[in-house]
Amino acid sequence: MPTPSRDNLSPFSAWSSKPSRIKRLKAFGCKAFILVHKNQRKWKLSPTSEEGILLGFINDNSAYKILQIRDKAVIITRHALFVEDSFPSLAAKPDIHDCSRWVEINQEDNEPFLNCKDIEPKHTDDMSDVHHLNTSPSIEQAPQISENPDTCHPENHCRIKVIGPWHPTLIQGHIDSKKIFPYSRRPKAFVVSGSADTITYSRAVSGDKSSSWLDSIHREMNAMQKLDVWNLITLEKDFKLVGTTWVFRQKRNDLTEVTKYKARLCAQGFSQAFGKDYSKNFAPTINLHSLQTLIAFSVSHKLDFQQLDIHSAFLNAPLDEKVPLAWYKRLTTWLEGLGFNASVSAPFFGNELFFFKEDIKKEFEVKDLGKDDVMLGIKLIHAESGIIISQAHYVESVLAVYGMGKCKPMTTPMVPNSHLEKGTQEECSCFDTLNINYRSAIGSLNCLSEATRPDIYFAVSYLSQFLEKPGISHWTAFLHFLHYLRGTVAYGLHYTTDGVGGLCAYSDADWGNCRQTRRTVSGFVISFKGFLVIWKSRMQPSVSLSKAEAEYKALTDLSKEVLWLRQLVKELSLCDFDSPTIIFEDNQGCINTANSDSNSNTRQMKHVDIKLHFIREAIWNGLIKVIYIPSDKMLADFMTKSVCRPALVRCLNALNVLSLRERGDVES
Numbered sequence: 001m002p003t004p005s006r007d008n009l010s011p012f013s014a015w016s017s018k019p020s021r022i023k024r025l026k027a028f029g030c031k032a033f034i035l036v037h038k039n040q041r042k043w044k045l046s047p048t049s050e051e052g053i054l055l056g057f058i059n060d061n062s063a064y065k066i067l068q069i070r071d072k073a074v075i076i077t078r079h080a081l082f083v084e085d086s087f088p089s090l091a092a093k094p095d096i097h098d099c100s101r102w103v104e105i106n107q108e109d110n111e112p113f114l115n116c117k118d119i120e121p122k123h124t125d126d127m128s129d130v131h132h133l134n135t136s137p138s139i140e141q142a143p144q145i146s147e148n149p150d151t152c153h154p155e156n157h158c159r160i161k162v163i164g165p166w167h168p169t170l171i172q173g174h175i176d177s178k179k180i181f182p183y184s185r186r187p188k189a190f191v192v193s194g195s196a197d198t199i200t201y202s203r204a205v206s207g208d209k210s211s212s213w214l215d216s217i218h219r220e221m222n223a224m225q226k227l228d229v230w231n232l233i234t235l236e237k238d239f240k241l242v243g244t245t246w247v248f249r250q251k252r253n254d255l256t257e258v259t260k261y262k263a264r265l266c267a268q269g270f271s272q273a274f275g276k277d278y279s280k281n282f283a284p285t286i287n288l289h290s291l292q293t294l295i296a297f298s299v300s301h302k303l304d305f306q307q308l309d310i311h312s313a314f315l316n317a318p319l320d321e322k323v324p325l326a327w328y329k330r331l332t333t334w335l336e337g338l339g340f341n342a343s344v345s346a347p348f349f350g351n352e353l354f355f356f357k358e359d360i361k362k363e364f365e366v367k368d369l370g371k372d373d374v375m376l377g378i379k380l381i382h383a384e385s386g387i388i389i390s391q392a393h394y395v396e397s398v399l400a401v402y403g404m405g406k407c408k409p410m411t412t413p414m415v416p417n418s419h420l421e422k423g424t425q426e427e428c429s430c431f432d433t434l435n436i437n438y439r440s441a442i443g444s445l446n447c448l449s450e451a452t453r454p455d456i457y458f459a460v461s462y463l464s465q466f467l468e469k470p471g472i473s474h475w476t477a478f479l480h481f482l483h484y485l486r487g488t489v490a491y492g493l494h495y496t497t498d499g500v501g502g503l504c505a506y507s508d509a510d511w512g513n514c515r516q517t518r519r520t521v522s523g524f525v526i527s528f529k530g531f532l533v534i535w536k537s538r539m540q541p542s543v544s545l546s547k548a549e550a551e552y553k554a555l556t557d558l559s560k561e562v563l564w565l566r567q568l569v570k571e572l573s574l575c576d577f578d579s580p581t582i583i584f585e586d587n588q589g590c591i592n593t594a595n596s597d598s599n600s601n602t603r604q605m606k607h608v609d610i611k612l613h614f615i616r617e618a619i620w621n622g623l624i625k626v627i628y629i630p631s632d633k634m635l636a637d638f639m640t641k642s643v644c645r646p647a648l649v650r651c652l653n654a655l656n657v658l659s660l661r662e663r664g665d666v667e668s
Helices: 011-016 130-135 201-206 210-226 288-300 326-337 358-363 392-401 425-432 438-443 446-451 454-466 472-487 547-571 588-595 610-620 645-654
Strands: 031-035 049-057 064-068 073-077 080-083 244-252 258-267 307-310 366-370 378-383 386-390 491-496 503-510 521-528 531-539 581-585 624-628 657-659
Touching: 031 064, 031 073, 049 073, 049 080, 201 210, 201 244, 210 244, 210 258, 288 386, 288 491, 288 521, 288 531, 288 547, 392 446, 392 472, 425 472, 438 454, 438 472, 446 454, 454 472, 454 521, 454 531, 454 645, 491 531, 503 547, 521 547, 531 547, 547 581, 547 588, 547 610, 547 624, 588 610, 588 624, 610 624, 645 657
Parallel strands: 503 581, 581 624
Antiparallel strands: 031 049, 031 080, 049 064, 064 073, 244 258, 307 366, 378 386, 386 491, 491 657, 503 521, 521 531
16 A cells, blocks of 8 residues: 555555555455346346455455355455445344254343343344355345334343254365375474575674674775765755665675674665666676586686685676676776777676786775685585586585485486476365475576576476465375485585587477477587586477477577577587587487478478578578487487486486585496
8 A cells, every 4th residue: 555655656656666456455345247248138138247345356356256146145246346345244134944943041040131122133244154155045124123112022022042053064075085195294393584694684684793793884885985985975955865775784704603794785776767777787797508608618627716806896897877797897998908808699698707816906996715625605625537517515405404314315306207287276275374485495506407407497487386375285295305305415516627629409399298388398418518508398389289299399498508508609619610519319300300491391390480490591501410319229218208217317317417525427
């Protein structure tokens, strides 16, 4: 609702700069007229509406819930008119003649006799008994009560109804066995806790770590004064101020030990309106796929990794206006002055640089991290054979949050060949009683699947399809997933010094995987120097009419990633492309379509969107080449469906995913 503290704006309007949609809000309990569609009318002059009472909205607020007075039925509709100053009542009166036994109250007691005049009728609009109306008798007028207490008859005196003996009733019905869970899998307790890093200013300066937090606050303020971040000005009339807040974070190593206390003074950007106070909120950063490509190249050429942390990086940019790209422009200008060229395919990362030291130390205040063991939350294990990247510490923290630190390990992320469907109303209600944030649970695994764990990418992508209305079956699948993480905590990607070759890719598709929409799941993996650098799995936007068409769409998605990666590798001079990039495909029909002339479309593929055929141009230009591979050797198979353990192990071993504890392959 609008409040004076927000200039009479609602929270939604203050956040999005859009007016609140309150026209659909109606007074609860008011009279409503439900539209009767033409195909439901008996004849031409039949009523076009039915009278009802507004009960509320359905869960997603897309329609009204209205009690139809005539049939005592709850109708869900979007088409209704409301009379908000009229509130009809449906309070049913009890039938006093239905009582099987009555007991007279003794009138000779010392307590004053309570007659019907002393009892005032209770008028209420409470609709709590609406769900009983379908089986209740017709509404009757209540008996008239005499105004004269002397003329009250004994039958009008207050009486007590004695309920007869109660007998249990057997209720029988069919229960789906899939909805019955073992007792050991039923949740017994849950814990709600905040993040350990959520620290307020008062808590920081008054707690047992106050000296460390105060030092970090002084460092931040000194950096702002040194870099002329702000100036004192006279406040003009009607000038909109943007508040500030302190954000405190603890930087930890791979053993979760605190290594640094960081304090940042941040503007409260939520008080600004898009299009009025700012128009851009994007700052270029390097993506994980580019970083993994650099790791694969450096390890294969036996190059070393060095890290530098620029102190208060975004404060180094001089501003004449509020420009979020300022730090990137400041860094780019200085690097170009040293002879560097900015990459078009992947911009520089804005906070931690891995390249040179001496020149950058002269320009910025930096901290030399050297051969740091943690980079962007990823553990780097340096070995003679190369580098292993892992997020075992993050997996442990996720398991601890959900109390699964000592659970029994599972061998696959999901039950092989399993399919989940949208939760029924009963399943969703059952899950709601757990008070668990399913969206947050799945979201906590995204960075893990994107950075170091390709084996769980499909499972995370699949479970995220049910974020809107999760049911108990989806939560059970998530718990199975955590059991798999328990047994694979130490999994990581291995980049060795014996890497050879250039780019290589595998494309696969599971035709009609979704049982509700019959859409296909595409999946692919790309390796560089023999090491995995890109992996993806996603649902295709449209239904495919054949297996070949589904594979062709997946091949198109992969081709776009391959062409981008070729451009990145070429810009960074990591590899010379004297030959096309090899893409392995296990469907002959798809390969024939990709290699065919664009003017000779077959009858089965002529309906395919023309934008998908750009792969043919890439083949003609010598950028890619599609080669057949048997399905039992397809390494992207685990990206399209839940596979069995042997198939998963075969793919992971071939892609250099290994267990850090044994320093061997996944099978061991």
